[in-house]
Amino acid sequence: MADGYFPSVCDGVPHDVVLTDPGTRVLDVVRVVRRLTGLSPWRSKVLVTRVPAMILVGVPQEDAEVTVTALRGAGAQAEVGERPEPDFPEP
Template identity: 45%
Template sequence: MSDEEATEYYTLLCDDPSHEVVLVDCGPREMDAVLAVRKVTGQSLWHSRVLARQAPVTLIGGLPASRAQSIVAALEGAGARAEWRQETET
């Protein structure tokens, strides 16, 4: 390869850090919250119920902010308390 054919490399940086969705409390309508957890996680009904009863628990991580916000809205629509947080870098 000659000097004229130099290859350039670029590093891409993500402006939007990843976020996680935390179920804080399943609320008074536990079954509705369990069904919402099932819908957003894709887990079985049994596993979703276990997760809901372990609140506060992180349900999903590695999400863009907009996706995390929509999941929180779905959980809150089912009567649960949830929040989205920026994931801490390790």
């Protein structure tokens, strides 16, 4: 078998969740980020205060939408973005 890269078949296109603005309730957003990512409180705060920040990378669309809803519920502005298809070299 020849060496090469083969795209894997998956259920959907992976999505990223980007925090664009933490809003005025930063502590509430930090708590949501901590719950979603499992990061420490300090790292969650650093992530929230350095916007735009990637909160989750390569998750299914349903998980990304739930995450954005949770962040918006805490007063933040967030968006879902599709990951671009990788360019694989031709064999």
